[in-house]
Amino acid sequence: MTFNIALVGCGGMGRRHAHGYIELRRYFDTVSLAAVCDVHHDVASTVAGIVAGATGSRPDIYTDFDEMLERADLDGVAIVTSTPMHHRFAIRAMEAGLHVITEKPMGLTLKACRQMRDASRATGMVMAVAENYRRDPMNRLARELVDSGGIGTPYFALDMHMGSSDGAVMHSTVWRAKKEQAGGTVLDAGVHNADMLLYLMGPADSVYAETSIFERERILRPMSEVAPGLAKMYDHRREDGYSTGDAVEQTAVDTAFGVIRFKSGAIGQLSMTDTSHGHSLGVSTISGSDGTLYRPRSRSGESPRIVRGDGSEVTGNALLDLVPDFELDDITSSLWDGARRISSYEMDFSTIDSKILAYEYLDMVRAAETGGQPEVGPKEGMDALALAYALIESGLAGAPVTVDDVAEGRVSGFQDEIDAEMGI
Numbered sequence: 001m002t003f004n005i006a007l008v009g010c011g012g013m014g015r016r017h018a019h020g021y022i023e024l025r026r027y028f029d030t031v032s033l034a035a036v037c038d039v040h041h042d043v044a045s046t047v048a049g050i051v052a053g054a055t056g057s058r059p060d061i062y063t064d065f066d067e068m069l070e071r072a073d074l075d076g077v078a079i080v081t082s083t084p085m086h087h088r089f090a091i092r093a094m095e096a097g098l099h100v101i102t103e104k105p106m107g108l109t110l111k112a113c114r115q116m117r118d119a120s121r122a123t124g125m126v127m128a129v130a131e132n133y134r135r136d137p138m139n140r141l142a143r144e145l146v147d148s149g150g151i152g153t154p155y156f157a158l159d160m161h162m163g164s165s166d167g168a169v170m171h172s173t174v175w176r177a178k179k180e181q182a183g184g185t186v187l188d189a190g191v192h193n194a195d196m197l198l199y200l201m202g203p204a205d206s207v208y209a210e211t212s213i214f215e216r217e218r219i220l221r222p223m224s225e226v227a228p229g230l231a232k233m234y235d236h237r238r239e240d241g242y243s244t245g246d247a248v249e250q251t252a253v254d255t256a257f258g259v260i261r262f263k264s265g266a267i268g269q270l271s272m273t274d275t276s277h278g279h280s281l282g283v284s285t286i287s288g289s290d291g292t293l294y295r296p297r298s299r300s301g302e303s304p305r306i307v308r309g310d311g312s313e314v315t316g317n318a319l320l321d322l323v324p325d326f327e328l329d330d331i332t333s334s335l336w337d338g339a340r341r342i343s344s345y346e347m348d349f350s351t352i353d354s355k356i357l358a359y360e361y362l363d364m365v366r367a368a369e370t371g372g373q374p375e376v377g378p379k380e381g382m383d384a385l386a387l388a389y390a391l392i393e394s395g396l397a398g399a400p401v402t403v404d405d406v407a408e409g410r411v412s413g414f415q416d417e418i419d420a421e422m423g424i
Helices: 012-025 041-055 065-071 083-095 110-123 137-147 185-201 316-322 330-335 349-370 378-397 403-407 413-422
Strands: 003-008 031-037 060-062 076-079 099-103 127-130 154-162 204-212 217-219 247-249 255-262 267-273 281-288 291-294 305-307 313-315
Touching (some): 012 041, 012 349, 031 065, 031 349, 076 349, 110 127, 137 185, 185 204, 185 267, 305 316, 313 316, 378 413
Parallel strands (some): 003 031, 154 267
Antiparallel strands (some): 154 281, 204 255, 281 291, 291 305
């Protein structure tokens, strides 16, 4: 039986989702991209054409979400719009009897996420979140190494990413500069880092952070200059009301330095900024009683490595000796051409990106077909966003906050204005 999906939002990330679907079809024929939807017909048509050229089947094109729900024969939708529309479209789709996967962050605020969670419970529809870093086979291996005691008892984790947008709008997308659209590196990128910390270290208890908007005026520069590696996927997109060279007010937090206490007792540091001019720093480590795990860049194919107290290093296939029971799951193994036990791999970024997106679709479909839960459902999506928002809420309050309080709306000072503006 074929599971029919609609892709809602055909901008840069939507185009990447289309390539994920194309990759999926190389291995599985049980999912069909039946429709694409975008307010800009030409943007939707571009993505539909890419799918048709690769698969021989052209999705139907819609520019109105409600019309698509009424007319298209669908089992699920993939929501890849800007963040403020995630909860609106997801709830309407679930109430129409459709399963949902939405891009990260799950929703605009935790209140929006709670509404999505409640709709999933009320309707029985799957609500999945397309969180991609954890699906990388090397991050699967990293978790197995931690869980199996490869570094002993975890003491602390460092996740620090200091980079520079050189005064430009992040990724040349104006919404990423706006508080009311869940913009800023701390939320838009930080939710990835938050999810990985939770995936590897377990639930977080409390956060204390200092935050700032250091650069309130940004320039909208071409993506070919700002993020050349992604530019070819985004050259068809449109963002009404802005042109290259425009000054854009940055209202989203651009810098956060936070300390986390995990429920296990371990400590973490999650710090992010795109205002570190002249100095870049990327650190992703977990230190324990028997050594430190160095995580590779997600979607790089590089091997993790463990360094012991005496300076000796374990990396590559030698890591597999530490985890004799480690195997990739059936879906990942199929997408990685049958590999089961690997410590590294060689692929270009776009291929890795597509394979992980293909996995996310299949994970949602399997959950829908079996009545189970996706790997990243409402709880996991909310936990990651709550940890990212906890940095900002703590920075605003000038005091520690608990992640559970942020998730359930007991601490929401930063988000209240967004919720009021959106009428939720």
